Amino acid sequence: MRTEEALAAAGIDPASVVASEDIGGGTYNTAIRLALADGRRLVLKLAPVAPGLSYEHDLLATEAEYYRRVSGPLPSVVGAGPGFLLMTELPGVPWSQVPDAGPRLRTELGGIVAGLHKTTGDGFGYLQDPLRPTWPVAFTAMADAVLADAVTHGVQLPRPAAEIAHLVRRHEPLLELVTTPVLVHFDLWRGNILLDGGRVSGIIDAERAFWGDPMAEFVSLTLFGDPDRELLDGYRAGGGPAEFGMPAWARLGLYRVYLDLIMLVEMVPRKDDDADRARFLRARLTEDLDALRRTV
Incomplete structure (x- = not known):
């Protein structure tokens, strides 16, 4: 899934993105830092296309569920769907x-x-x-x-x-x-x-x-x-x-x-x-x- 498609699926106008940056450092999903025109800073994760290990399926759905269920210094889910997770960026x-x-x-x-x-x-x-x-x-x-x-x-x-x-x-x-x-x-x-x-x-x-x-x-x-x-x-x-x-x-x-x-x-x-x-x-x-x- 492309960034524009994921943002649209999350209800965000892709045109509202004023800056984007590949975060890097991960070994499985792709993570992109986004700055929106309204001042919000978000992180978009996109799932890889290539298959992984047996348990590595729908992992972004797992991550979204974790953030929704657990209390702590965690990101808030902005949008999630097949192959993507959009969440707030944490400081640090x-x-x-x-x-x-x-x-x-x-x-x-x-x-x-x-x-x-x-x-x-x-x-x-x-x-x-x-x-x-x-x-x-x-x-x-x-x-x-x-x-x-x-x-x-x-x-x-x-x-x-x-x-x-x-x-x-x-x-x-x-x-x-x-x-x-x-x-x-x-x-x-x-x-x-x-x-x-x-x-x-x-x-x-x-x-x-x-x-x-x-x-x-x-x-x-x-x-x-x-x-x-x-x-x-x-x-x-x-x-x-x-x-x-x-x-x-x-x-x-x-x-x-x-x-x-x-x-x-x-x-x-x-x-x-x-x-x-x-x-x-x-x-x-x-x-x-x-x-x-x-x-x-």
């Missing part, structure tokens, strides 16, 4: 561009995430798919789908796909402890967190959200590391529903493996030929699979 720059941000912001972020996690639902899984009655059923289906994608795209995995699927199923008793579906963003790395004036000003790019275990959020919040004390203190103070006992830490290992798989497998349909990145992700997946095996 990505945290990934502010290397000197201090621990106080991590505590603030923890409190914000606790607020995001107050949104609960009636089933588990991706918003754009039929929901499952339990988290074990939903999560194993999610893992099976990305493993099937790996086979389809000929991705080199450190262990056979069937072996990884079996390892996930061995942990189903841990997943059974999750009984309340929480809306999880699942892409809260620093590039999707905005800072402005020394504060957290926005959470963006919620297209990969799902109903599931709030503990899964801490994989991207602490990408390739362990949750830090400041983040957890803010989350607890904000009344976040995730519990941090040993079963929860074991489940975190499952979600690390799942995200590793996504990041590795998606490189093929996106035609990302960065060999160093592939080696790094394969090594991370190997390490996380070994750690998960030790928790059984």
Whole structure:
């Protein structure tokens, strides 16, 4: 879909756009910053035409639904439809561009995430798919789908796909402890967190959200590391529903493996030929699979 078509579908005259700029930085959708004659600043996201992974369908509908349901420093939906999402622009720059941000912001972020996690639902899984009655059923289906994608795209995995699927199923008793579906963003790395004036000003790019275990959020919040004390203190103070006992830490290992798989497998349909990145992700997946095996 072209910009003009998306704006018209959202009820906005394309002629009212006085400036537009490709934001860049994304790896899936196209994002365009728009300035309107009435002073409004909007962001338009357009879905790619090429197919992606099995779960990557109607992702902009998922993102719009997330913003409509969740309370927090989030964009407001101006218009949405097949292949596009138009929303308000939030102030600030990505945290990934502010290397000197201090621990106080991590505590603030923890409190914000606790607020995001107050949104609960009636089933588990991706918003754009039929929901499952339990988290074990939903999560194993999610893992099976990305493993099937790996086979389809000929991705080199450190262990056979069937072996990884079996390892996930061995942990189903841990997943059974999750009984309340929480809306999880699942892409809260620093590039999707905005800072402005020394504060957290926005959470963006919620297209990969799902109903599931709030503990899964801490994989991207602490990408390739362990949750830090400041983040957890803010989350607890904000009344976040995730519990941090040993079963929860074991489940975190499952979600690390799942995200590793996504990041590795998606490189093929996106035609990302960065060999160093592939080696790094394969090594991370190997390490996380070994750690998960030790928790059984």
